[in-house]
Amino acid sequence: MTKFFATTAIAVALALPAHAVQPAEGEVLAESQSYTYWLLDAIKTLDPARNTDVEGSDVLRQLFEGLMNEDATGAMVPGVAERFEESDDKLTYTFHLRDAKWSNGQPVTAGDFVHAWQRVVNPATASEYAWFMELMNIVNATQIVKGEKPPEELGVKALDDRTLQVTLTTPTPYFIKTLSHATTYPVPQSVIAEHGDDWTQPGKLVGNGAFVLAAHNLGVDITLEKNPEYWDAANVLMQRVQGVTVNDNNVALTRYQAGELDRVQIPAGQYPRLSQESPDQAVSIPYACSYAYVYNVSDKGPEALKDVRVREALSLALQRDIIVENVLQGGQRPATTWTHWAIEGFDQPQTELATMSQADKTARAQELLAEAGYGPDNPLALTLQYNTDDNHKKLAIAAQQFWKPLGVNLTLNNVEWKVHTDRMQNQDFEIARYAWCADYNEASTFLDWFRTDGYNSGKWSNAEFDRLMAEAKTADDTAPLYSRAEEILAEEVPAAFVYHYAKVDMINPKIRGLPTDNVLNTWYAKDLYRLAD
Structure with missing residues (x-):
């Protein structure tokens, strides 16, 4: 603590x-x-x-x-x-x-x-x-x-x-x-x-x-x-x-290069080139936000996502190394926990997601979906909702490709930010792109999100998780409590954690x-x- x-x-x-x-x-x-x-x-x-x-x-x-x-x-x-x-x-x-x-x-x-x-x-x-x-x-x-x-x-x-x-x-x-x-x-x-x-x-x-x-x-x-x-x-x-609103990140970069903006996010995949061309302007630093695909396990969510085998299979099949190294390319790290790796005092538990090879993860994902009754011969139809941004679109398309060989037909649904958040708050989604940024520099800022009475848009609930988070409020040593809480998230998979942010900007x-x-x-x-x- x-x-x-x-x-x-x-x-x-x-x-x-x-x-x-x-x-x-x-x-x-x-x-x-x-x-x-x-x-x-x-x-x-x-x-x-x-x-x-x-x-x-x-x-x-x-x-x-x-x-x-x-x-x-x-x-x-x-x-x-x-x-x-x-x-x-x-x-x-x-x-x-x-x-x-x-x-x-x-x-x-x-x-x-x-x-x-x-x-x-x-x-x-x-x-x-x-x-x-x-x-x-x-x-x-x-x-x-x-x-x-x-x-x-x-x-x-x-x-x-x-x-x-x-x-x-x-x-x-x-x-x-x-x-x-x-x-x-x-x-x-x-x-x-x-x-x-x-x-x-x-x-x-x-x-x-x-x-x-x-x-x-x-x-x-x-x-x-x-x-x-x-x-x-x-x-x-x-x-x-x-502050100037530009919905297209590539257009925003063009406006930065024209001298109209003093700071802009670097679009996915462009940091290596821009850091070579403009080393005094391109910046990548750890940023305490985590990107995830949240599953709606509420009564309004699809029946398939109430099966932990389906949720785990989808998570395992996401090829996070490809996402951070080939798509984003800005110093981000694959996420095997909800809590960002750079949060003060946080020790990441070594879950299967963190230790298995991608080949083993994909094989396990196929087994789990087959056990749940889904596969190429009995496809699983799901919809992934994300808010307007070229980076979100690229990642959604990547997820679609990673899940397709498992027999998952993923429909992509792009909506504006306000619509996106309103739908999440009302559980009007199946899978939703979401990111959480720390409100303060301590692991509970992430983990409390998944409490039964937390923000928790997918409405997942676990009594042991809630007890751990309540106990952490008065514990002298929170590290083992937070570690166990992350292990529960790894076991129950209320969301597929994708990557930990880096702040990748032109300044x-x-x-x-x-x-x-x-x-x-x-x-x-x-x-x-x-x-x-």
Whole structure:
């Protein structure tokens, strides 16, 4: 389990200034401080309580600020909280807030955090991330999410305007790591009361981050400008940030090469060439996301997928080495676990998926499908749903080819991101492409996804798995618990784990301050600056 410094050490560390990154000696700044980056899909929401997407979190991190931020290595540093104390029993945290303001000039108070967190767990909000507050082990979070207690009984209170107290049900070593997540950001109660669901629109949205919302053309672009009311505005160099939506990754790369974008994902298979041609621009670093094909084992799912032999056969037959070495070619690794290999303190168990040769896996897959009654003479018809992206399409076609010799007729169904996620949340799919990116740097951020009451779109359920994850919340040594949990996933195969991400991008070398040593790839525009040509 991740260990933290002694409380006094944390308090001292958090009392230090947390100023934005500054240029190195000799670097000459560009006259225009702007950063333009690529977005694959539209930003669905700018409400911290309702966001579920990585891209949405990237924008929210600029518009709002939580109790804590992350530095370039992923270590926790002060955000709105200057310092905090932890009680001897590790159940109570007291945060002391700095003199921060909303973008309308009003003070950010402890009550704003209380309101925001109560809003997340309130069933009326319909937050898809309400479970995150449960994961944080905040007192009464689970009962409130279930509608058994009112939101006002959540274990968070404002002792005064600058002092926030949080009470947990059990010691939670990763608790502090959760506090840079968008779900925990404060929101302006009076603004939401005035504008209702329209409060996130340009001209209405009030945030406490280093930037404000200047414009948002849904599915086209989103523009942020420096917030003069931000507490550390004097040390923020970047003036303008723009995310541009381009559904075709190859078109986005062309726009990068034309100088229209400062950062873009490298399309599958092109990293080797681009790293040779532009070694100062092509980057591949570990990124704590895992790609999978989730099986719908709910009552709405196909009967065939309720047979573990079918699920295991499909997983075994995926030729992951070909996917990462011949299709993606960007430093990704084959996934034999759900938890990303680079997560701090995680030891990958040696399952059959990790140790068998591909020839043996394919042979075993054929045996399993035959036992289940399927094969070339009795084909299994399934549909794989994926959201619009050329990389997802390439992988789906590869899966189709890997499964065809087994007697699986796979239909590919491409839909837009919002439709894709809505269908997954309602179990309106058979097999769905999905990826999970870590919310904090600890294995439970992945494994909790598969709890019976977790996000768990395929609705798989296992009592031993749930017990292990509950036990891990208070265990001194979580490693064997997490290892066994992964073994259960390998035995039950609720999803076919495909590959572990690497962040494979082209980045304009004039842009400085983007982190390369944070496995969560958490970036803050307040830390960016542009060099002169």
